[in-house]
Amino acid sequence: MEHYTMNLTLKVWRQKNSQDKGRFETYEVKNISSEMSFLEMFDVLNEQLIAEGKDPIAFDHDCREGICGMCSMYINGRPHGPWQHNTVCQLHMRAYKDGDTIVVEPWRAKAFPVIKDLVVDRSAFDRIIQAGGYISVNTGNAVDANAIPIEKEKADAAFAAAACIGCGACVAACKNSSAMLFLSAKVSHLALLPQGEPERKTRVLNMVAQMDKEGFGSCTFTEACEAVCPKGISVTNISRLNKEYLVAGLTEDKR
Amino acid sequence: MKWSEFFTSSVGKKLVMALSGLFLISFLVVHVGINACIYADIFDDSDNGEIFNKAAHFMGAYYVIRIIEVGLFVGFFIHIIQGYVLEVKNRAKRNIGYKVPMGSKGSRWYSKSMGLLGTLILLFLVIHISHFWVPSRVTHTLEPVNYGTPTEYHNLYARMYHTFQQGWVVIVYVLGCISLAWHLLHGFQAAFRTLGVSNTKYIALARGAGAAFSIIVPLLFALMPISMYFNWVDLN
């Protein structure tokens, strides 16, 4: 595709800290290359703000190659912007044309409070993982990787679920601010593998309990999450999570 | 895990929605089956609701069925209360909304409007119950009719016929059926996924069966007021 440059109007959410009420600010950026990434465009804007002696816009990012899950912008009514299966850092300016107005907001959910500008606190996800998103392995010699046979289909499905990068776009997109797509990816990933078997029931019970404690909503299968997930995590995982939870909840004794 | 924890978790609450919803669906099957007896009049003009009145009489006359009826009210109550609780709590999880809303990107509008559709069904239900259930079971103001035997039947058919001569009633009933169709189009298949059906083969089956059910059952219901209004099914 041919290279071109563009001038854009940005309406960006600015909020000094978690106590501040926050508001939208309008910025003009000029000569943006169609080859830049969306975050690079923000870098240009921030350079401009610094040169003017203003506070640059805080936004989360780390790898800038679509694998860490840090970037999190809600762009023109869609988490991670207009492209399918894509993170903001991998969104390129060729998605826009000269004269466009772009509205950029942080993820909105009570469980993801804004820290500053476009940065939200996603540590709720960390606490959900800490509640059971792991397997316990005793120390000793490393076991041969091929010692446990795993069906190819199961391994593939587990791998597809494990692709979740924990970005939180599913929560940002959901009308219920539900974290079920994230949680179902984490639970499925381990429930499908023999390594996850010993802690299978306690894992799902503890992780759902933590999710509820963090203040996420419940799933009503609107499927908005799957549509925006950069890793294409399937809502089928949510059905699997429900099955895991119902079986565990009905069979585990009182604790 | 304690029962109390199980049923108050986010997944447990949805389980209650799904089970009560499926229970209401099973009620719809019985309800539409009995009411469809009025269509006998299309094929035999001298029927005048005889088959229907007898079937409805059976539903009112025996204790077992009256007890099931209590279960039905409980089912509705649980489904409606839990539905509103979930709707309100879920919406409260986002205290600051977006300037540019997601709208229906990636999802179907009716999957996001279950609370609204449910409310329309509820409003319809109030009108519907006052039309038929109250005169039949509470105030006993239906005319009697008998069919050559000593047994007296309530002429619920006549009541239906007279009620559906009013155009606005017909419109309200049709709108109620449309709300029900959309509610079921999402609800039927969602209930199975809430129950943990994760095999895509069966999800496809639930979607297909759900779509068929959501079209056929509300259509059969909607045709009742319409066909009485236009005297395709009449009283003579």
Ligand code: HEM
């Ligand atoms: C004959 C009547 C009705 C039937 C057959 C029915 C059936 C269903 C089914 C099967 C579901 C799906 C449950 C799930 O997602 O797991 C559902 C959801 C729902 N129903 Fe109904 N329903 C009826 C009436 C009502 C009424 C009167 C209301 C009143 C408010 C209502 C409110 C809701 C709501 C809010 C949901 C979505 C809950 C959620 O998914 O979180 N329904 N219904």
Ligand code: SF4
């Ligand atoms: S499920 Fe998808 S959208 Fe949700 S956190 Fe994981 S990668 Fe992000």
Ligand code: FES
């Ligand atoms: S910055 Fe790592 S995924 Fe975007």
